Amino acid sequence: MSSDIPSQSLDVESIRRVPKVLLHDHLDGGLRPGTVLDLADSIGYRGLPATDVGELGQWFRDAADSGSLESYLETFAHTCGVMQTEEALVRVAAEAAEDLAADGVVYAEVRYAPELFVERGLSLPAVVEAVQEGFAEGERRVAAKGGRIHLSTLLCAMRQHARAYEIAELAVRYRDNGVAGFDIAGPEAGFPPTRNLDAFEYLRTSNAHFTIHAGEAFGLASIWEAIQHCGAERLGHGVRIVDDIKTSPGGEVQLGRLANYVRDRRIPLELCPSSNVQTGAAPSIAEHPIGLLTRLRFRVTVNTDNRLMSGCTMSSEFAALAEAFGFGWADLQWFTINAMKSAFLDFDKRLDIINNVIKPGYADLIAS
Ligand SMILES: O=c1[nH]cnc2c1ncn2[C@@H]1O[C@H](CO)[C@@H](O)[C@H]1O
Numbered sequence: 001m002s003s004d005i006p007s008q009s010l011d012v013e014s015i016r017r018v019p020k021v022l023l024h025d026h027l028d029g030g031l032r033p034g035t036v037l038d039l040a041d042s043i044g045y046r047g048l049p050a051t052d053v054g055e056l057g058q059w060f061r062d063a064a065d066s067g068s069l070e071s072y073l074e075t076f077a078h079t080c081g082v083m084q085t086e087e088a089l090v091r092v093a094a095e096a097a098e099d100l101a102a103d104g105v106v107y108a109e110v111r112y113a114p115e116l117f118v119e120r121g122l123s124l125p126a127v128v129e130a131v132q133e134g135f136a137e138g139e140r141r142v143a144a145k146g147g148r149i150h151l152s153t154l155l156c157a158m159r160q161h162a163r164a165y166e167i168a169e170l171a172v173r174y175r176d177n178g179v180a181g182f183d184i185a186g187p188e189a190g191f192p193p194t195r196n197l198d199a200f201e202y203l204r205t206s207n208a209h210f211t212i213h214a215g216e217a218f219g220l221a222s223i224w225e226a227i228q229h230c231g232a233e234r235l236g237h238g239v240r241i242v243d244d245i246k247t248s249p250g251g252e253v254q255l256g257r258l259a260n261y262v263r264d265r266r267i268p269l270e271l272c273p274s275s276n277v278q279t280g281a282a283p284s285i286a287e288h289p290i291g292l293l294t295r296l297r298f299r300v301t302v303n304t305d306n307r308l309m310s311g312c313t314m315s316s317e318f319a320a321l322a323e324a325f326g327f328g329w330a331d332l333q334w335f336t337i338n339a340m341k342s343a344f345l346d347f348d349k350r351l352d353i354i355n356n357v358i359k360p361g362y363a364d365l366i367a368s
């Protein structure tokens, strides 16, 4: 790809210094291992698989490295297990803001499923309010140190539960208090998004934004339903769209109708390379379809999914991709502007971040 600076200089440290935008990051997949241990101790959660910070971090990465989405998702029992009080939620949210800002992320949409944090009696609104308090606290701490980050929240409903309508209502209720949209997450096979049509219709008629996890563990049918039946604005992962793209032995590329539609309509793909390798959705970073999808100019965005389970950051994802595909600064800026264009944020705010934060942040690195 285009690059004015040798790709060796795109190491994690230099990438950390440029502005980045993150659209797909799970709050319960991004805890610091030390915080998991502290919270387990203070709320009396038993059953963590390790008692040492380093070992616990390693355990999450190894257990998530399972080759299947279902086993990958089992690791969330421990993070959700310790996020059952308001104090825990405030702390986890504030630390997420600090960690993302320290990695140079200037705008992030962080998602979680409120229904997973009610085991010890919290109400759904209390969960949302605690997380918002934590994000505001984290933003303040970052600003006090001279940094800058803006966080928006996406509320997820779990595909295997039947609470999508209720969670959609919650997202609309808190739309002026930091909640930017809705998503469905959880095991994909056997739980098509069309099970939740009433929730999606409610969101559309409320002029609310939503994305759907689709085309990760399951293929084209899931993507097609998410877009054409449910009306998803973006695709969480969406990586299996490559199943509708044929490359001939001579290198000629042919898009099927669905792939063409996704590209023509500029439907954003929230790609999460490391997570895809762990769940078996891609064989390796080097063989990840992001190379082809970028070459074909789909609306590609790069995301972390779960920083704890993948042991990754936005900067490490960018660095791994730069190494595997030869991406340069111009490509990283392109991914970043794609993400900002696709954010569930007011148009004028998106433009402001693109023109006043992202472009100046890359300007010295990209010679005109
Ligand atoms: O890659 C993924 N695909 C589907 N579901 C996921 C993925 N990562 C996390 N979660 C699920 O989303 C919930 C809310 O944050 C998490 O608890 C986890 O079960």
Ligand SMILES: [Zn+2]
Pocket: 024, 026, 185, 213, 236, 305
């Ligand atoms: Zn996800």
